[in-house]
Amino acid sequence: MNLTLLMYLVPSLIMFGCGVYGFLTRKNMIAIMISLELMLNSVDINFVVFNRYLFPEQMEGMFFTLFAIALAAAETALALAIIINVFRVARKVDINQLTKLKF
């Protein structure tokens, strides 16, 4: 039995599905961020395995993932900073209740 490309894609797909589910259902902003990370991660995996399996001579996928990780880190940091700030003001993190800026 060999480890084919598909075998890596399937867990990644499931991870992505979980991310989507979490993103859609969670109300807590931090939980949403976590779901987002799941999705990002799954995409990272895809990039890497596609690169490794299909174009082993090249490095695009790997580098893209590298950058994506960096971006994700920055984005998460910023997002969490915002969430904490919002929490400081509104004392809540539930997106259903944070409707002050709506419309």
Next chain:
Amino acid sequence: MPLSYTIAVIAIPLLMFLFLGLVGVKMDKKLTGVLGTIGMLITTVLAYGVALTYFFGADQGQMADGVRSAVVVFNPDWLSFTKTLVVRMGIMLDPIAAMMLVVITTVSLMVHLYSLGYMCDHHGHAEKGFQRYYAFLALFTFSMLGLVVATNLFQIFIFFEMVGVSSYLLIGFYYQSPAAVHASKKAFIVTRLADLFFLLGIMILSFYTGTFDFDKLVFGPEGANSLEVAQSAIASSHGATFLGCSVMAWALTFIFIGGAGKSAMYPLHIWLPDAMEGPTPVSALIHAATMVVAGVFLVARLFPLYVIEQGAMEIVCVTGAFTAFYAAAIACVQSDIKRALAFSTISQIAFMMTSLAVSSAQGGLIEIHGGHGLGFMASMFHLFTHAMFKALLFLCAGAIIHAVHSNENSQMHGLHKYMPITSIAFLIGCLAIAGIPPFAGFWSKDEILVACYAKGMGWGIWMSMVAGMTAFYMFRIYFLIFHWRQHEVHTEHAPSDQPWTMTLPLIILATISVVAGFVPAHDLVTWDGRELHTQLNWTVAGSSVLIACIGIGLAYKMYFKENELPDKLQARFSGLWEAAYRRFYMDELYQFITHKVIFQGICKPIAKFDRGIIDGFFNLLAAATGQAAYGIRRLQNGSIQSYVYLYLVGALALAVITMVCVLI
């Protein structure tokens, strides 16, 4: 140019109106009145000059071959509709115009003078709005003079409107009284309705003849009254018929309706009794002597056309005859002195109208050319005399009202003792209108009756009967006011004759009413300008005097001394009496039509339709757009999760579609 100073007759009242209207407010009240009266006096002198020059003067271009023709003094273009159809504003003198100048200026001068006293309270202080009153009087006089000297039909229409407005302003002079406001509104709208028909008539007539000008319409190109243009116009429109009548008949009928509105012919008479809400001198000037005869004047002006178009003439005749009787019947039971006089006016104007209309019946067109037209002459003559004695009666009524502060004859009674001059003047007026020789009314009314008998025995008898009723109701009023029983003095001041400014016009008018019958009208105001040789028809004259005497005798019997007879008769014929007193419910009918049908039935639904349906549609459009926007906005709810959800749905749908496409 001969007679060019006629312009001053028109211009002075206009200038007086502008002057009094613009700067009068700043001036002393009495001064404005005196100024107005002086202006009117000058106008009157000039107008007499014009009339005398026209009738008797050396040749001013008005006499040709023994025929008195029209003189157009000047006639500039005012408004061009097309190259040929041009409205002109000018002055034209012909017998009836010259006569009307005299009538209008005389009565107007009397009213100006009389108002100096009438428009003051008992202490001699002028009423509020005195300046305005004189300004409006001047405006009215101007408009009326402009009307009678009109050179074309459209000019008459213009001044018809102008006199209508002056009348509106004067009836509503006491604008804080709701009754006056209502009456002025009613007068204007009813006459306006009539003017609509007048306008339609002018439109039709001018369309087929291509002109408004009288010198083309009714006076031929060469000399007087060759009817070529009119005839050719009628011939040219001969094929054009509408609902079975020739277009010309329609046009003339419509024009008559216009005149009927102003002259208060049934059923457009309803405004005139209400118009008595205005100051009494105004009633004397406008609603007895001058403006109300504008309709008669109009028909007389277009007389040659009516002669050709007998259909229209019949309508005039029937309307006139009916109105004469109808108004006389109502006048017999009115208790308000001015109302009674108003119905009397309606009746008398109807006499003139009928007289005009019967005159054409003297044979065919050829004979008319030959010089008949007694009715025309009689009508104009009656117009003249009636203006004098009816103005007299109204001014007397004004003096009485001024003395007793009431219009109801129940408040008067027995005034002969207190106001002898007024009483005598009133009596002269009554005798004149009743047709007792030698007073003015006898001569003119006699000619009318002769003309009516000439048309047919029935017409003559009918009109004689109305003449008898006239004598009855006039003396009924007279006896009820001046006799009946002792006057009960209600106020501190016992009623008395009024100051000279008011009495002098009464005396002058009474004098005129006595002598006016001897004016040789048959030489002067004939329809074709030729002298008309008439002589007294003894049969008709005798019988009409007899009928008048019977009427007077009946009135004497019933009303000279207080007695039960009137009440008994009233109880006996209560239905009829009530109907006549309520003017045969014409006002109620109009009220129903205007308020229930037009106002409630048309205007309100239309306004509702506009707000509800049409505006509603646009609002609905806007609301639908707004709702759609709100609906779409819901998608933009700020929740990132819904966005993702929608995005997913969209992406999945795309994917599914792609797959399906690939599969197929």
Next chain:
Amino acid sequence: MESVGNLILYFVVALVIVVCSVLTVTTRQILRSATYLLFVLFATAIIYFQMDYAFLGAVQIAVYAGGIVVLFVFAILLTHQPGKDAQRIESSRRVLGAVAALLGVAVCGYALFTYANFCGRQLAQMPELDIAKIGTWLLSTDKFGYLLPFEAISVLLLACIIGGVVIARRR
């Protein structure tokens, strides 16, 4: 033919990924959620190692597991009282989310299994990849040179730093 160790490792990793992913989004305690995420991230790192991208795996562990998750934990601790469960998610929302997620998975899975003819590929040989090479590539402008994205990311990170400072500053 893979080595058995490799296979076992793969299955363990796959199992961890699937189970922990599901747990991440279903647990009602947010701190646990972060912890499960950590496991997923570690498992992902192991995949990178398996793929011979050692540097990437190291970055994954250091940045993601070491940095981001720590941030999450801090944020959670700052905004939540420990031990308190999140509210139960209403079922309609859950069902809708699940349907959407499952549908997405189903469509992608269907596509993978049906059309992706490359899915059976085996792991091929790859040239040696050391850190020096990665560093050169990152800063070169040749083919496989990534200077431009590198700089772009730098600028972006700078912006993020400034943004973070601005946001976090007390007013």
Next chain:
Amino acid sequence: MEIFSNILIYFVIVPVLTLAGLALCSNKGIKAIRTVAVTGATVLVALAIYLVYLFLQARGAGDTSEMILRSDVMWFEPFNIKLALGVDGISVVMILLSAFIVFAGVFASWRMNPLPKQFFLWFYLLSTGVFGFFISIDLFTMFMFYEVALIPMYLLIGVWGSGSKNYSAMKLTLMLMGGSAFLMLGLIGIYFHSATDGQLTMNVLEIARNNAIPHQWQLWLFPLTFIGFGVLGAMFPFHTWSPDGHASAPTAVSMLHAGVLMKLGGYGCFRIAIYLMPFAANELAWIFLTLTGVSIVYGAFSACVQTDLKYINAYSSVSHCGMVLFAILMFNTTAMTGAVLQMLSHGLMTALFFALIGMIYGRTHTRDIRDMGGMMHIMPYLGVGYVIAGLASLGLPGLSGFVAEMTIFFGSFEHTDTFRRVLTIAATCSIVITAVYILRVVGKLLFGAVQDEHHRQLTDASWDERLSTATLMLSVAAIGCFPNFFVGIIHDSFLPVVKALGAMI
């Protein structure tokens, strides 16, 4: 630049300069603001009178060209858009009318509060649009100025209005913009069929000369343009913006809007819709004749039961403006002359009406005639003014309404077919209904007893109000007394159109 030697361009430059002057004034300096505004208006009146003089001189000297004072400046080469200027008799009198109403409007808003500077800024922007529209003969330029005149309306009503001003401003602007959407489609269509071969053009005169719009296209484009302008001309059933809009607008804006802006509609219908598409005009006239005929009677009937002074006047405008379009559609010189006279007359007397209503409203703070009475006693000047305006409206000879209506009726009556005859007679009937509602309001508002004792303290018109209304009253009387002067200016300008229409039959 050569174009600056054309006097017409100054009709745009003067308002723009006034705008600039106003912008330089400080918000507080009410005196400076008034001075600038009055100077601008006075210069405009002087220019307009000079233009009439120039026009008469040119015509007197035998210049029979369709438009005088022509000049063209290329503006946007690819589409051949030019700043094409030129006037004929109709534009000349329209410019004169606009100048007078702007003048009166400035005085009517003498005590405008708050934000007088901003008010006059928008007011003059609107005027710029109006004058620009009347002097240009290029479709694009006309449309542009048309929009310039339209948009300030929204702010003028929305900011300075009264009552439900937001709703009204929105309604008015949206409906008029809806109209301009139609119009724009129409104009684009005309442009693309403006020439059979060679250069497409926006110039009205050239399009008319080319006469190249295919007949089946005309049948589409004519309704678009006619309705587009008809909305502004308050044509039934697109008139509903008028009552609400006027009711909420401040005095001067109502004046300018009813007095001038609504005239843009009639002018446009004539100058663009009918002139450029005579075939469709002939074919489709019956539809629009019916609509406008309905407008006339319908507006008059609706006015009979309104209780708000401005509503009465707005519905009366529907009736009177219906008369304008009605007459234009009669396609003969007399009726069309009447239409322009009616535009002048309606412009002046409605402006007068709105000015007076504004002044009364400013004192009593109500416009409901049921709450007022006996005003003649309290404010005689305004009362007399109102009566004069009313008499002008119901067609008293000597005032402008009469000559206009009569010319229209007599012109319309020249047609012998039953359809037009019936419509003409129906339209003629409106003179009675007009009398009814005018006298009703005069009776309730001015006459009778004073309804509210507080009204007894109110004052009569101040000098600026007197000046404003007296200007309009004199103009109304001038047209009414010397109609042939105006007819002489207007009359010949219709000949090309009537000729084009005649060629179609």
